[in-house]
Amino acid sequence: MNKTYFKLFANCIIVKGASRATICDLQRNKFQLIPLSLIDFFDDKNLIDLEKIKKQITEDSIHILNEYMDLLIENEFIFECNLKESKLFPSLSMDFDYPSTISNAIIDYDKNSNHNFQKIIDEYLIPTNCRHIQFRFYDGIELNYLNDIIKIVNESFIKSIEIIVKYNKTIPLERLKEWVSENKKIKSVTLHSYSKNQIVQEENFGFGIIVAVKQEINDESHCGIVHHNYFNVLIESFTESQNHNTCLNRKLSIDKNGNIKNCPSMSQSFGNIKDTTLEVALNHKEFKKYWNITKDQIEVCKDCEFRHICTDCRAYIEEPENQYSKPLKCGYNPYTNKWEEWSVNPLKQKAIKHYVMQDLVKK
Amino acid sequence: MENNEILKKKISEILKKDSDKFPFIAQLWEMEIYEKNLNHEKIEKDLNYGHFNTKSYKSTYFYKPISKIIDFSKLNE
Numbered sequence A: 001m002n003k004t005y006f007k008l009f010a011n012c013i014i015v016k017g018a019s020r021a022t023i024c025d026l027q028r029n030k031f032q033l034i035p036l037s038l039i040d041f042f043d044d045k046n047l048i049d050l051e052k053i054k055k056q057i058t059e060d061s062i063h064i065l066n067e068y069m070d071l072l073i074e075n076e077f078i079f080e081c082n083l084k085e086s087k088l089f090p091s092l093s094m095d096f097d098y099p100s101t102i103s104n105a106i107i108d109y110d111k112n113s114n115h116n117f118q119k120i121i122d123e124y125l126i127p128t129n130c131r132h133i134q135f136r137f138y139d140g141i142e143l144n145y146l147n148d149i150i151k152i153v154n155e156s157f158i159k160s161i162e163i164i165v166k167y168n169k170t171i172p173l174e175r176l177k178e179w180v181s182e183n184k185k186i187k188s189v190t191l192h193s194y195s196k197n198q199i200v201q202e203e204n205f206g207f208g209i210i211v212a213v214k215q216e217i218n219d220e221s222h223c224g225i226v227h228h229n230y231f232n233v234l235i236e237s238f239t240e241s242q243n244h245n246t247c248l249n250r251k252l253s254i255d256k257n258g259n260i261k262n263c264p265s266m267s268q269s270f271g272n273i274k275d276t277t278l279e280v281a282l283n284h285k286e287f288k289k290y291w292n293i294t295k296d297q298i299e300v301c302k303d304c305e306f307r308h309i310c311t312d313c314r315a316y317i318e319e320p321e322n323q324y325s326k327p328l329k330c331g332y333n334p335y336t337n338k339w340e341e342w343s344v345n346p347l348k349q350k351a352i353k354h355y356v357m358q359d360l361v362k363k
Numbered sequence B: 001m002e003n004n005e006i007l008k009k010k011i012s013e014i015l016k017k018d019s020d021k022f023p024f025i026a027q028l029w030e031m032e033i034y035e036k037n038l039n040h041e042k043i044e045k046d047l048n049y050g051h052f053n054t055k056s057y058k059s060t061y062f063y064k065p066i067s068k069i070i071d072f073s074k075l076n077e
């Protein structure tokens, strides 16, 4: 009779951290925390030989083994098969590619900005085949102004836009809901500096979500937050993270002053949209310097079980002079498995001062 | 702008006629013409193809957070 094994589904990938691990289910977009001892059950072909393990462990540990097996089976991480069948399930390719030079862009704007959005879209985004943009308005803006921008977007190949804008009374919420429903390329509108946290409109049959938050966002220094709500268990981001930076790879940003950057929070500029062409910026020898910094190279993150589902930040880091140091705004410790408030960590105070964030962290 | 529309029509005709060189669906490809400002004197026109319905309002999300500026830890306050 054929011996029975249990094989890990190809879309379920184990990521080992310093003191626990995750199984990332790239098909169901969820992850499960598991103890390190459970990883040892799998051989190098991701097979569990239950009979063999039972012989190796003590009687007392059998119930733990059974619990582990229940967890793996209930979540459909493993399936039963024989050795011959197991060979029919090759592992998933971890190759990543994306059909554009720039895959996503951030455009920042405040009351002193004077961007020509038509020019930005025509000359900086369309030629790179960039299809996804986030607009961040630090000050209040009229709905008519936003409407002019969305008209340009609607006429282009841009696929989705996200808008973060300061709440102001000239944007009545009812009118905003209608406007978002009329313009389906708008995936989300976040109103900041609102009186309370509120979901104004749920995402519904392709209509964009509208949320209002109390948080006041008056400049780019608010960015770079590492929070589990930003974790992303998708095959695209998981494979991208194997060889690329999950935040900056193929990103282009225009800051509030029109400077072309990797990220608006970074100081390095590759020229201004007033006088620098896309070609000049993209061909700058340092434009892509962060694109291939992976979490496996970053201190602390390389020992973290979340490293392939966590979006990185290179703009604000614990040691500003060390480009491989951990994101400043992460409060997770993969050695103790505890989340703590990052801004009160004594080891981060030097960097907080360096980035002049003292006022921001007080809020 | 009008010139670009005429150009698009002409390209469409070429795609329609040349069924050996292009897939039959090519005549439905959408086009976007943009100007490449190579340096300040020389401007070159370039062309992007999108598949049928690329401009459709039915759009997709980007696969990861574009930025991380919303502080989720403050949402329960």
Ligand code: SF4
Residues within 6 Å of the ligand: A226, A295, A300, A301, A302, A304, A305, A306, A307, A310, A311, A326, A327, A330, A331, A332, A333, A334
């Ligand atoms: S330690 Fe690194 S990988 Fe882990 S949650 Fe923090 S930033 Fe993300």
